Structure formats: structure tokens, C-alpha cells
Amino acid sequence: MLKGVPRSLIYRLVRKGQVRVNGKRVKPDTRLSKGDTLRVPPVRTAERGAGTPPESRAQELNERVIFEDKHFLAIDKPTGVASHGGSGVDFGVIELLRAARPNESIELVHRLDRDTSGVLVLARSRAGLTGLQALIREGRTTKQYLALLSGRPSRAKFDVNAPLRKFALQGGERMVRVAEDGKPALTFFREVEHYADASLMQVTLDTGRTHQIRVHAAHAGHPLAGDPKYGDKDANQRFKAFGLKRLFLHAAHFEFELDGRAYSFSAPLPDDLREVLDAMPARVAARHRRGKY
Numbered sequence: 001m002l003k004g005v006p007r008s009l010i011y012r013l014v015r016k017g018q019v020r021v022n023g024k025r026v027k028p029d030t031r032l033s034k035g036d037t038l039r040v041p042p043v044r045t046a047e048r049g050a051g052t053p054p055e056s057r058a059q060e061l062n063e064r065v066i067f068e069d070k071h072f073l074a075i076d077k078p079t080g081v082a083s084h085g086g087s088g089v090d091f092g093v094i095e096l097l098r099a100a101r102p103n104e105s106i107e108l109v110h111r112l113d114r115d116t117s118g119v120l121v122l123a124r125s126r127a128g129l130t131g132l133q134a135l136i137r138e139g140r141t142t143k144q145y146l147a148l149l150s151g152r153p154s155r156a157k158f159d160v161n162a163p164l165r166k167f168a169l170q171g172g173e174r175m176v177r178v179a180e181d182g183k184p185a186l187t188f189f190r191e192v193e194h195y196a197d198a199s200l201m202q203v204t205l206d207t208g209r210t211h212q213i214r215v216h217a218a219h220a221g222h223p224l225a226g227d228p229k230y231g232d233k234d235a236n237q238r239f240k241a242f243g244l245k246r247l248f249l250h251a252a253h254f255e256f257e258l259d260g261r262a263y264s265f266s267a268p269l270p271d272d273l274r275e276v277l278d279a280m281p282a283r284v285a286a287r288h289r290r291g292k293y
Contacts, residue, residue, distance in 0.1 A: 005043055008085035008095060013041060053091040053099040061093065062100035066119075067265055071128030073097070073106060074254075076267040077120040079246050083111040093120060109133060110208070118145070118251025118267045131258045136208065141256040145203040146192070146269055147213060148248035148276070149222040150235040152199050156191040160216035164209045175229065176211040178219050185209045187216040195280045197238070198225060202252075213249060224249055225276075242279040245272065 002010060010019075017025040020039040021032065032038065061081070067074040075093070077083075082092035091099075094108050107123045109132045123129035135141050165182030167175055186206035193200040199222070203213050211230070217223050218230040225231070225239045225248040239248075250273060255264040269277075 001040055002043055006085070006095070008092065009043070011084065013043075053096050055099070057091070058096045058100040061096045066267065067263075068124070071123065071125045071258075072109075072132070072263065073122045073124055074265040075120050075122070077112055077117055077251075079115055079117040079270070079272070082114040083108055083120065089114070094122070097122065110136060112251055113211070113247075113249075115247040116145075116249045116251060117270050117273075119254045119265045120251070121254060121265065128258075132256065135256050135258065139206065141254065143205045143208070143251070144253040145205075145213060146250045146252045146273075147201050147203050147217065148225040148239075148244075148273075149189075149199045149201055149217055150225055150232055150239075151197060151222045152194055153189070153191070153220065153222050157189070158220070159186060159188045160220050161186045162216060162219055164212060164215055166210055174210070176209070176215050178215065183207075183209060185212050185216065187212055189217075189220070193277075195277075197235075198280065200277065214247075239276070242276050243272075244276045248273055248276065 011028060013019050014026065014028050018041045019026060021030060021036050023037070023039075061075065061078075064075045064078065065073060066076050075097075077093060081096075082089045084092040084094045094106065097106050098104075104124060107129050109121045109123050109129060112118065112120050121132065123132065132141075162178045162185060163180060163182035164176050164185045165179040167177065184207060188204040188206065190202045190204070191199050192202050203217075205212060214224050214227055214230045218227075223231040223235070226236055226244045227247050228236070236244075250269055251267065252269070253264070253266045255262070257263070
């Protein structure tokens with residue numbers, strides 16, 4: 001119905017409630033049933049996005065591909081690049097890769113926050129897209145992150161099992177908090193290294209809620225270093241002294257099995273985060289005790 005209209009604009013229309021099913025607001029993953037009435041607003045040509053992505057940026061991102069086959073494309077996403085355009089962002093990963101590969105069909109399978117670096121998987125086929133999205137919904141993928149937590153948790157291994165609910169502030173900013181009426185969310189934390197007043201953790205997601213790691217870490221009393229939304233302002237100032245200029249969260253590993261084939265993607269900790277760790281004092285080996293928050 002909207003052939004040629006950028007997908008980023010279509011997603012924006014959905015987020016703003018302009019696409020409706022039976023008169024009600026819907027989400028992008030809403031499934032239609034026979035008899036449903038779908039309303040799609042008219043889209044003027046003048047609204048069709050911000051033009052063509054710069055070729056240099058598109059090629060730079062294309063050079064960060066770490067794996068590809070006929071079904072999937074995996075990249076090591078740099079920090080500062082959104083997964084897709086919209087909400088003040090002209091071009092995200094999907095727009096840049098489509099510009100670099102104009103003859104290919106590429107779709108986002110999942111997303112990473114703009115400040116988060118690391119493994120991001122895209123689909124090159126319909127079978128890859130629907131197959132991996134089904135695995136994600138069913139909790140049959142493994143997603144692991146590296147995160148620097150402020151302070152030192154009392155246990156080297158713990159999990160946070162706390163429901164999360166999204167809400168919007170008066171200015172429209174999206175936030176997430178622990179709430180009894182929220183959606184179930186479970187996160188596993190394992191210490192890799194600890195420092196004088198921080199702990200590098202391997203974080204494994206059991207569920208994939210918005211801002212899950214950031215909110216669960218703050219709920220445990222040890223927010224992520226450099227987190228402007230859920231972090232500790234005083235701690236963030238201390239981390240700046242070691243050169244931290246952004247959220248310390250990196251998608252290090254993503255694996256799954258589809259149609260009898262095992263996929264495993266990894267991205268090393270980027271230089272900017274590694275330099276922060278090198279500048280921090282008192283690096284020691286991880287402890288090996290278990291616990292639960």
C-alpha cells in the first residue's frame with residue numbers, strides 16, 4: 001500500500017497511533033485476522049524521509065559485517081548509530097545497509113539501543129526473518145552482553161527476576177520501571193572482573209524487554225556506568241575520569257539454531273570501552289559465588 005515509502009516513516013506512523021486496526025492503536029507486530037478493518041493514513045511525497053544516506057557512512061557500516069549467508073547478515077554495530085531511523089534520527093543501520101546494498105532485501109530482526117555497540121542480526125530472506133523472530137519470541141536464542149556496573153555486587157553470580165513496564169514522561173521520553181503489573185523479565189549477571197568501585201559483568205537475557213539490562217542493574221543497586229537515564233550521576237562523573245563517554249553496554253554474543261544449522265556471532269569489546277577498563281585501577285579475577293536479587 002505504501003510502496004516506496006521508507007520503512008522508518010511507516011514505523012513512525014505506527015508508533016504515533018496513525019495506523020489502526022478496528023479503530024484501535026496497534027504495535028508493529030500486531031497480527032491481522034479475517035474481518036479486521038485496517039486504517040492506513042495517506043502519506044504525502046513531501047514526508048518521505050530525509051533523502052539518501054551518505055555513501056561514506058553506508059560503506060563504513062557495510063565494512064562492519066561479521067557474517068552473511070543467504071538468510072542472515074550480522075554486523076558489529078558501532079555506538080551512536082540507531083537500529084533504524086525515526087524520532088529525530090535520519091538514518092539508522094537498516095537505512096545505511098540498504099543504501100550500501102540496493103539490490104538486496106534486508107530487514108531488522110531485532111534492535112539495539114543507539115548507544116549500545118555489538119552484534120546486530122538482520123535478515124536477508126523471509127524465512128530467516130520469520131524463523132529467527134519466532135525463536136526470539138519463544139526464548140530459544142542466547143544473547144549475552146558485557147556491562148560495567150557501578151559498585152561491587154555482594155555476589156559474583158545473581159539474577160534479577162522483576163517485571164517491567166514502559167511508560168512515557170510528560171515530554172514524551174520513553175522510560176521503563178519495575179512494576180507488579182509489568183511484563184515478566186529475567187536477567188542473569190555473572191562477574192568477569194572487578195575493580196575498586198565497579199564490576200565488569202557478563203549479562204545473559206532470558207527475556208528481551210526494552211531497557212531490561214539497564215533497569216534490572218539499577219534495581220539491583222548497581223546501575224550501568226555511563227547510563228544517563230537509570231544511572232547514578234555521581235558515579236557517572238567518576239567514570240568520565242577514566243575516559244567513559246557513553247553507556248558501557250556491549251552486545252558481545254548472539255547464538256541460535258534454525259532449521260538444523262547452528263549460528264554463533266561474537267563481537268569483541270570495542271577500543272573505547274577497553275581503554276576505560278585499562279585506565280581503571282585494581283583489576284582482579286572474578287569471584288565464583290552464586291546469589292540472587
